[in-house]
Amino acid sequence: MPNILMPALSPTMEEGKLAKWLKKEGEAVKAGDVIAEIETDKATMEVEAVDEGVLSKILVPEGAENVKVNTPIGFIAVDGEAEAPSAQVDVVPEPAQPAAPAPQAPPKPSAQPKAPAPAEAEYPADAPMVAMTVREALRDAMAEEMRRDDSVFVMGEEVAEYQGAYKVTQGLLQEFGPKRVVDTPITEHGFTGVGVGAAMAGLRPIVEFMTFNFSMQAIDQIVNSAAKTLYMSGGQMGAPIVFRGPNGAAARVAAQHSQDFAAWYSHIPGLKVVAPYTAADAKGLLKAAIRDPNPVVFLENEILYGQSFDVPRIDDFVLPIGKARIARRGEHVTLVSWSIGMTYAHKAAELLAEEGIEAEIVDLRTIRPMDVETIVRSVMKTGRCVTIEEGWPQSGVGAEIAARLMVDAFDYLDAPVLRVTGKDTPMPYAANLEKLALPSAAEVVEAARAVLYR
Amino acid sequence: MAASNKTRAGRRDPGSTADEKAAPRAPDGSDPIGPIAPAPFTREEDLRAYRDMLLIRRFEEKAGQMYGMGLIGGFCHLYIGQEAVVVGVDMAARPGDQVITSYRDHGHMLACGMDPKGVMAELTGRRGGLSKGKGGSMHMFSREKNFYGGHGIVGAQVSLGTGLGFANWYRGNDSVSLVYFGDGASNQGQVYESFNMAELWKLPVVYIVENNRYAMGTSVTRSSALTDFSKRGASFNIPGRQVDGMDVRAVKAAADAALAWCRRGAGPIILEMQTYRYRGHSMSDPAKYRSKEEVQKMREEHDPIEQVRVRLLAAGVTEAELKKIDAGARAIVSEAAEFATQNPEPDPSELMTDILL
Numbered sequence: 001m002p003n004i005l006m007p008a009l010s011p012t013m014e015e016g017k018l019a020k021w022l023k024k025e026g027e028a029v030k031a032g033d034v035i036a037e038i039e040t041d042k043a044t045m046e047v048e049a050v051d052e053g054v055l056s057k058i059l060v061p062e063g064a065e066n067v068k069v070n071t072p073i074g075f076i077a078v079d080g081e082a083e084a085p086s087a088q089v090d091v092v093p094e095p096a097q098p099a100a101p102a103p104q105a106p107p108k109p110s111a112q113p114k115a116p117a118p119a120e121a122e123y124p125a126d127a128p129m130v131a132m133t134v135r136e137a138l139r140d141a142m143a144e145e146m147r148r149d150d151s152v153f154v155m156g157e158e159v160a161e162y163q164g165a166y167k168v169t170q171g172l173l174q175e176f177g178p179k180r181v182v183d184t185p186i187t188e189h190g191f192t193g194v195g196v197g198a199a200m201a202g203l204r205p206i207v208e209f210m211t212f213n214f215s216m217q218a219i220d221q222i223v224n225s226a227a228k229t230l231y232m233s234g235g236q237m238g239a240p241i242v243f244r245g246p247n248g249a250a251a252r253v254a255a256q257h258s259q260d261f262a263a264w265y266s267h268i269p270g271l272k273v274v275a276p277y278t279a280a281d282a283k284g285l286l287k288a289a290i291r292d293p294n295p296v297v298f299l300e301n302e303i304l305y306g307q308s309f310d311v312p313r314i315d316d317f318v319l320p321i322g323k324a325r326i327a328r329r330g331e332h333v334t335l336v337s338w339s340i341g342m343t344y345a346h347k348a349a350e351l352l353a354e355e356g357i358e359a360e361i362v363d364l365r366t367i368r369p370m371d372v373e374t375i376v377r378s379v380m381k382t383g384r385c386v387t388i389e390e391g392w393p394q395s396g397v398g399a400e401i402a403a404r405l406m407v408d409a410f411d412y413l414d415a416p417v418l419r420v421t422g423k424d425t426p427m428p429y430a431a432n433l434e435k436l437a438l439p440s441a442a443e444v445v446e447a448a449r450a451v452l453y454r
Numbered sequence: 455m456a457a458s459n460k461t462r463a464g465r466r467d468p469g470s471t472a473d474e475k476a477a478p479r480a481p482d483g484s485d486p487i488g489p490i491a492p493a494p495f496t497r498e499e500d501l502r503a504y505r506d507m508l509l510i511r512r513f514e515e516k517a518g519q520m521y522g523m524g525l526i527g528g529f530c531h532l533y534i535g536q537e538a539v540v541v542g543v544d545m546a547a548r549p550g551d552q553v554i555t556s557y558r559d560h561g562h563m564l565a566c567g568m569d570p571k572g573v574m575a576e577l578t579g580r581r582g583g584l585s586k587g588k589g590g591s592m593h594m595f596s597r598e599k600n601f602y603g604g605h606g607i608v609g610a611q612v613s614l615g616t617g618l619g620f621a622n623w624y625r626g627n628d629s630v631s632l633v634y635f636g637d638g639a640s641n642q643g644q645v646y647e648s649f650n651m652a653e654l655w656k657l658p659v660v661y662i663v664e665n666n667r668y669a670m671g672t673s674v675t676r677s678s679a680l681t682d683f684s685k686r687g688a689s690f691n692i693p694g695r696q697v698d699g700m701d702v703r704a705v706k707a708a709a710d711a712a713l714a715w716c717r718r719g720a721g722p723i724i725l726e727m728q729t730y731r732y733r734g735h736s737m738s739d740p741a742k743y744r745s746k747e748e749v750q751k752m753r754e755e756h757d758p759i760e761q762v763r764v765r766l767l768a769a770g771v772t773e774a775e776l777k778k779i780d781a782g783a784r785a786i787v788s789e790a791a792e793f794a795t796q797n798p799e800p801d802p803s804e805l806m807t808d809i810l811l
């Protein structure tokens with residue numbers, strides 16, 4: 001019975017590479033010794049021995065890729081005992097049956113239907129495409145803008161030496177140095193104010209929140225200082241600043257670390273709010289946000305960081321803030337979403353297609369200013385609309401979309417707009433409850449059927 | 455002076471404009487608390503400290519294993535290396551004193567006497583967990599044990615803990631609020647807003663900075679202009695002490711003095727516990743910010759449990775007796791793990807309960 005299992009080392013880890021064994025078979029280990037190194041898409045991490053004994057067997061050789069969490073990788077014989085651990089050995093009993101479902105990450109996007117070219121092409125149709133993760137796209141966007149404009153700098157917790165808590169700023173310190181890639185103490189309210197002040201003085205800060213949950217410490221400076229200064233100064237001075245970081249639920253991080261701020265910031269005049277889904281949008285829109293003379297809240301998503309998409313390889317790929325994207329064409333029902341919500345929309349569209357229902361998906365990309373025109377144009381065709389977001393229902397972005405459609409597309413609507421949202425409760429920790437708290441493709445399908453009266 | 459008829463010497467009414475400065479300061483303005491003598495432990499005290507610290511160590515090792523197996527999810531911050539801090543303070547505290555801390559909270563809960571089964575079942579997100587599986591590793595509470603959480607937002611517990619002290623002051627009782635926070639948390643603005651109010655109103659609060667030298671990957675020298683955390687109350691006139699947080703006797707002696715200070719109405723006090731975490735910040739920590747040698751050296755030369763073990767052996771306690779204590783801790787932890795694995799998940803109806811009363 002092997003007692004070293006491939007460990008899960010982060011909330012979202014499902015598999016990893018067994019990069020290196022630091023102990024050989026037959027070697028003695030003490031509790032706390034590092035016995036192996038594991039690589040995930042985020043980082044290299046160390047596996048420590050918990051018990052004292054002898055590494056009697058290595059079951060997975062170093063260099064092995066895609067080793068699933070919980071695969072036996074080796075065995076430590078404790079106290080010179082034989083290989084089978086005695087009753088005394090502290091081995092956690094394997095769960096009798098899968099008592100708890102493995103930490104449930106929201107569904108991965110399925111093979112993405114080739115997005116129809118946007119009405120006005122955002123890049124040449126023959127542009128070479130390169131696959132990259134959202135994480136890489138964001139990093140590249142920052143690096144390109146920092147090369148282009150030396151008033152652009154990044155500040156936040158763990159952005160420099162640690163290379164970003166989620167590795168989004170990887171390599172920036174090495175290229176741009178500590179003056180432009182600034183590690184801050186844990187003082188969100190303070191460093192956000194420092195960032196806004198620097199922006200008022202003409203610099204272009206990118207303020208990273210380790211996650212947007214912590215932006216609540218700083219929301220006063222974002223709302224009262226960044227968003228309102230242009231107005232209060234009669235147009236004399238604004239704050240060209242980007243607030244960015246992962247927003248919304250990750251996996252099993254519970255009530256205080258799972259909040260979606262799309263609706264919160266979208267409430268505020270004087271802010272722009274961007275929430276991309278694909279790597280191309282992440283790159284093009286982050287570059288636009290950095291160049292924008294206004295404060296931009298740029299909402300990323302931890303679960304999307306590791307996902308790959310095609311990104312056009314062209315010089316200076318900048319996308320317009322405030323323009324939605326038709327992500328899938330269809331004529332029966334319009335699904336509107338953004339960021340991680342798009343994964344539910346795509347999944348649902350496929351399920352609906354099996355029933356002969358063709359959904360059109362609008363990827364909003366920017367929450368404020370909202371591209372109502374694109375939504376209305378789609379609804380003029382389909383007559384029905386379902387919005388999808390992980391945030392809470394009351395005063396959510398979906399509520400705003402429904403209100404706008406009631407005014408701007410009333411005559412085209414054949415059914416009330418329905419919202420699929422996160423449940424109206426703080427995020428629970430338990431795996432089964434968390435799953436229930438988040439939206440699902442099934443709920444989207446159900447809502448689509450309802451607006452089609454099927 | 456409307457609300458309080460029980461205001462004791464030195465305590466000022468919140469909202470009062472009275473100009474009295476009644477803190478019992480030494481007449482020459484020197485250190486008001488005086489030196490804290492490190493008190494030797496009796497054999498019984500050492501045995502208790504050993505047992506309590508070992509339980510935390512074994513519990514955390516098991517939690518780490520269970521995280522690796524996917525039985526625990528999300529963020530999970532282990533307390534291994536810091537055990538002497540909560541155990542020493544708990545040995546000095548009285549029933550009624552409140553405890554509040556950050557997300558690195560398993561040790562605090564065990565030291566408060568919260569049921570290891572309930573803690574472990576919360577880590578696995580089961581209905582028998584202390585928060586019915588809804589809070590997880592970072593969010594557990596116990597009204598019964600006066601444990602006020604388990605907070606995920608760095609620094610938030612400092613104001614909350616000051617509020618617990620305010621409630622003691624308001625009620626005129628003798629309880630003290632024990633507020634734990636990290637070296638990293640010490641840089642949050644609300645810490646200083648709280649310090650000011652606590653001293654202004656002479657609230658009974660012991661601010662316990664668990665200086666484990668790192669906030670995630672940032673060492674204190676990279677985050678803090680003043681790395682002597684015992685002086686962080688200086689501009690508010692709050693006294694402070696640096697304490698060897700790896701020596702449970704030093705911790706208890708400092709906590710004794712601090713609690714006495716608070717109980718006689720002298721206001722808040724800061725204890726900087728110099729400690730060390732052996733494991734990563736959370737389970738997903740690449741640990742590139744410190745050397746393996748640094749960690750190994752702390753483990754080998756300053757381990758809080760080993761220090762007590764050596765003392766006990768010197769005092770004539772046998773290896774066999776110590777092994778028995780360890781076996782006892784392991785048995786409690788195994789039972790907790792077993793429970794936390796077998797206990798069912800919360801009923802789906804729990805999703806929408808406990809939102810409002």
Ligand SMILES: Cc1ncc(C[n+]2csc(CCOP(=O)(O)OP(=O)(O)O)c2C)c(N)n1
Binds near residue numbers: 210556558607668
């Ligand atoms: C307001 C806020 N900012 C950032 C974080 C992310 N974060 C969690 S723990 C941590 C480090 C805290 O370090 P310290 O206070 O020294 O406590 P330790 O983890 O060492 O116990 C950070 C930055 C958070 N949870 N809350």
Ligand SMILES: [Mg+2]
Binds near residue numbers: 668
């Ligand atoms: Mg720390």
